[in-house]
Amino acid sequence: MFDLLGADRPLAAVLVSLVAAALIRGVGRWAILRESCTFGAGIIKLGLVLSMVPTVLDGGVIESTRLTLIPGVTLHLRADPLGLLFALVASTLWLVTSVYSVGYMRAGRYPHQTGYFANFALCVSATIGLAFAANLLTFFLFYEVLTLATYPLVAHNRTAESRAGARKYLVYTLTAGQALLLAIVWVYSLAPDGEFRPGGMLPAGLPSTTVWGLFGLFVLGVGVKVAIMPLHGWLPVAMVAPTPVSALLHAVAVVKAGAFGILRVVGYVFGLDLLRDIGADTVLATLAAATILFGSLRAFRETHLKRRLAYSTISQLSYIVLGAAVGSVTALAGAMFHIAAHGFMKITLFFCAGAIHTASHRDDVSQLAGIGRQMPITMTAFAFAAAGMAGMPLLPGFISKWNIGLGALSTGQWVWVAVLVTSGLINVSYFFPIVYAAFFRPPHGTVSPERPAMTVPLAATAVAAVLLGVRPDIGVGFYRLAWSAAQSVVGAGIGGSP
Amino acid sequence: MSEHLPILIVLCPLVGALVVPLVARVSLRASRALTVVATLSSLACALAALRMVLDGDDWHYHLGGWAPPWGIEYVVDPLGGGMAVVVALLAALVAIYAGPHLRVYTALRGAAFDSLFLLLTSGLLGITLTGDLFNLYVFLEISSLAAYALLASGGERAVVATFRYLLVGTIAATFYLLGLGYLYALTGTLNMADLAIRLATVPPGSAMTVGVVLIVVGLAVKMAVFPLHGWMPDAYTYAPPPVTMFIAAVMSKVSAYALIRVLFFVLPAGDAVDTARAVLSWVAVAGVLAGSILALAQTDVRRMLAYSSIGQMGYVVLGLSIGNAAALTGALLHVVGHAVAKGCLFGAIGSMPRQTVQAEIAGFAGAARRAPLTMAAFTVAALSLVGMPPTAGFFSKWYLLSGALDADVWVFAAVLMVSSLLSAVYFFRVLEQVYFTESPSPPDPGQASGMPPLSWRVVVPVLTLGAAVLLIGLFNGALVTSVIQPALPEF
Known part of the structure; x- marks a missing residue:
């Protein structure tokens, strides 16, 4: 019935970690077996996702068997360029994070590791599902599963603080989920199949009040996960989670699900022309620009390392929103590429923060003097990732920013370029002192040696980030995927990579 | 034998009783086994009958060979047959579940319990299958009387709580009977199909309005629609766990079924019904929010779940007051989904130790460690009531929402959203205790003997219901196209 190694590979990629989650629960007593499940599923999943790259790069799509969800609407998975890009990022980083998690959780002797790894697998399953979702109902299904699966991870430490953080997370995301649900039901009453279509799925001739209403609900619905400004409150609080959770969920899965959602909504539900007609693109871009500046400034003021990274995430995610709102091919490609670029860089930074915490129990940026000499690999990786965040050329952050900036210029919106440049400067000013102090100030106190289970993953992501910056198409072709997705949305001719 | 299936559905538990x-x-074990067998055979008959009906036409069974409108007619159609399957399924699972709880009873009390339980089951099944409004009243009373006795068996406070229920329930039944009297006076018939034909020719007038109002109010009270719900939280809290599980799961749903049957299949479309639905819609909104x-x-x-039921029954009433295809689909799916989920929730709580004394939220600390399986089922059922995908509750909410948008009643859509969020708050308060709070006294091996492991007879029904919540959600498309859509009135 299913061809799990052929057309049903998107479905198989979702199922792999779902099955893994069940297995991990089952064999939780034996740590070795449990970890083998995680790694096995991670490798199989990555293999499945990678095997889809050639077809999609050649302009094809891979569609899974449709399963009826409600009469007329199916559970429909399809690997298109944008979805595959996101799935690639998520499955690559899941594997890396799994290695890191084992090191981190064992080093910290964290309890309840079985639940941790099971929920982790569930989260990744949901992420892949929403990456490949071909219609709104399927998207929503996985979007909410992701919310639910993340909740126990945030509350993992079972302290009053982590419970409160998890509660806040739920309040934000569930409220957003309801707004999104209403928006989606509304879309289904207008466009009965609800399939994502490059350039928009809504029928022509809708009154502008309807479009505005839908736009508001959608922005509220996915804006919480992408932490657009007044909706960002949960993100810094959710940093109470163990660091690998923060790394994967707040650099890759949850927040990127929001960013991905924005791209889907803007490019595949509304279409840019419709948004421009009612002027919603300016509203979205303004929100994004405000969030970029606000996030950077808050990160600058924050002295707790993980929280500084959280605010940096808030700011960086809005680059993607800004790119989507600017909406030219170049800007969209930049925004889509930033999913990968930010993913690799931010996860490196979180890994570093976690490694520092494990080795020295230091969380505040003022305590990091000299730590670069004690943890050279960690801090070198940190330095590269931080430079990438600021948009240093030859690092991936530069490529996405360059494209978004070019796109803004080509549509005459130079003010967004100014925002990008300003944010880059603030980035430098809050990351550079950390790096400087770490390498050029004398160390105080001792730290335990670096653990390979943690340094290897963080070095790997840092190297991957650098490679991505030098040759954005290296290996799996993140950049080409981003371009082909952007071109399909805007409807420009094929082949115009700059 | 198979031509008597419709009556066998009702007779199995009745004879069992x-x-x-x-x-x-002779033997309590044998009588327990008999109870389970009676409910299971009723379930088998209901499934077989529903299957035949779905393949062909509605099944009209004339009791004693007397043709309607003089004789009493049983009708198995997708709506009634589907409802009968739900009731019989829950009855079978509760019959199994009750075993360990009855262990402390004397043989006589155990037998009384089982007998009343079977009587209640046959009364509820009768309501779902009868094609005669007066016969429906008889079954309504049979089931209510059995329910009073069962609810009151939980001790002194249960007696007081049940007495309140008895007063309200009797008044409600009387309302229904009075209303029925008006309709009978107008048409001279009690058969549903016959009544529907004859009422269509009766000019609207005050007699008709009074009849409709009395019937609707009577059934609404039986459903514990806000603000006539006062008896319910106490009754649910003090009754023995299997009783609460069964009654909370199906009793109000069967009244909801009766209301849908009367509103959409018997009463003619017109001012009286429209007004009734308009009033019901605001009652539902108040109920959803207040609950x-x-x-x-x-x-x-347990009280929390009782109030949650009041809110959730509001969803059903909201669906039938909106009254278009999508909303009615949602209402019917919610009847099924909520029955299964509520049964699961009360079943899981009933398996907690010392729960007859209290079921404070704080007492759930660390419950996931003690009873991981039942608590997993509890979680799934709770998520269904919150309306999270892919559970049954999400999809019924989906249909209700699209029904509300089709009918352009945004207020109702907003009410559904708010209610989902509120239910998320109260359920996650419990789930946080279950999963993320350590129990105050960690179970040390010495004390473990005081807490025997849960019997499979408790775990299996709860898990079955939990799995059903998920399966109904994932396969709701099949359920809707094969059972619910054929069950809808023609528009």
Whole structure:
């Protein structure tokens, strides 16, 4: 019935970690077996996702068997360029994070590791599902599963603080989920199949009040996960989670699900022309620009390392929103590429923060003097990732920013370029002192040696980030995927990579 | 034999109710087994009948060979047959579940319990299958009387709580009967199909209006629609766990079924019904909000669930007051989904130790460690009531929402959203205790003997219901196209 190694590979990629989650629960007593499940599923999943790259790069799509969800609407998975890009990022980083998690959780002797790894697998399953979702109902299904699966991870430490953080997370995301649900039901009453279509799925001739209403609900619905400004409150609080959770969920899965959602909504539900007609693109871009500046400034003021990274995430995610709102091919490609670029860089930074915490129990940026000499690999990786965040050329952050900036210029919106440049400067000013102090100030106190289970993953992501910056198409072709997705949305001719 | 399936559905538990006390004099084990067999065979008959109906036409069974409108007619159609399957399924699972709880009873009390339980089951099944409004009243009374006795068996406070229920329930039944009297006076018939034909020709007038109002109010009270819900939280809290599980799961749903049957299949479309539906819609809105808010205020989980039921039944009423295809689909799916989920929730709570004394939220600390399986089922059922995908509750909410948008009633859509969020708050309060709070006294091996492991007879029904919540959600498309859509009235 299913061809799990052929057309049903998107479905198989979702199922792999779902099955893994069940297995991990089952064999939780034996740590070795449990970890083998995680790694096995991670490798199989990555293999499945990678095997889809050639077809999609050649302009094809891979569609899974449709399963009826409600009469007329199916559970429909399809690997298109944008979805595959996101799935690639998520499955690559899941594997890396799994290695890191084992090191981190064992080093910290964290309890309840079985639940941790099971929920982790569930989260990744949901992420892949929403990456490949071909219609709104399927998207929503996985979007909410992701919310639910993340909740126990945030509350993992079972302290009053982590419970409160998890509660806040739920309040934000569930409220957003309801707004999104209403928006989606509304879309289904207008466009009965609800399939994502490059350039928009809504029928022509809708009154502008309807479009505005839908736009508001959608922005509220996915804006919480992408932490657009007044909706960002949960993100810094959710940093109470163990660091690998923060790394994967707040650099890759949850927040990127929001960013991905924005791209889907803007490019595949509304279409840019419709948004421009009612002027919603300016509203979205303004929100994004405000969030970029606000996030950077808050990160600058924050002295707790993980929280500084959280605010940096808030700011960086809005680059993607800004790119989507600017909406030219170049800007969209930049925004889509930033999913990968930010993913690799931010996860490196979180890994570093976690490694520092494990080795020295230091969380505040003022305590990091000299730590670069004690943890050279960690801090070198940190330095590269931080430079990438600021948009240093030859690092991936530069490529996405360059494209978004070019796109803004080509549509005459130079003010967004100014925002990008300003944010880059603030980035430098809050990351550079950390790096400087770490390498050029004398160390105080001792730290335990670096653990390979943690340094290897963080070095790997840092190297991957650098490679991505030098040759954005290296290996799996993140950049080409981003371009082909952007071109399909805007409807420009094929082949115009700059 | 198979041509008598419709009546066998009702007769199996009825005969069981009569035989069980006699068998119990010989062996309590045998009478327990008989109870389970009676409900299971009823379930098998209901499934077989529903299957035949779905393949062909509605099944009209004339009791004693007397043709309607003089004789009493049983009708198995997708709506009634589907409802009968739900009731019989829950009855079978509760019959199994009750075993360990009855262990402390004397043989006589155990037999009385089983006998009343079977009587209640046959009454509820009768309501779902009868094609005669007066016969429906008879079954309504049979089931209510059995329910009063069962609810009151939980001790002194249960007696007081049940007495309130008895007063309200009797008044409600009387309302229904009075209303029926008006309709009978107008048409001279009690058969549903016949009544529907004849009422269509009766000019609207005050007699008709009074009849409609009395019937609708009577059934609404039986459903514990806000603000006539006062008896419910106490009754649910103090009754023995299997009783609460069964009654909370199906009793109000069967009344909801009766209301849908009367509103959409018997009464003619017109001012009286439209007004009734308009009033019901605002009652439902008030119920949804009040139920959810009051649930928030509870510290006893059983009371919380009782108030949540009031809110959730509001969803059903909202669906039938909107009354278009999508909303009715949602209402019917919610009847099924909520029955299964509520049964699961009360079943899981009933398996907690010392729960007859109290079920405070704080007492759930660390419950996931003690009873991981039942608590997993509890979680799934709770998520269904919150309306999270891919559970049954999400999809019924989806249909209700699209029904509300089709009918352009945004207020109702907003009410559904708010209620979902409120239910999320009160359920996650419990789930946080279950999963993320350590129990105050960690179970040390010495004390473990005081807490025997849960019997499979408790775990299996709860898990079955939990799995059903998920399966109904994932396969709701099949359920809707094969059972619910054929069950809808023609538009």
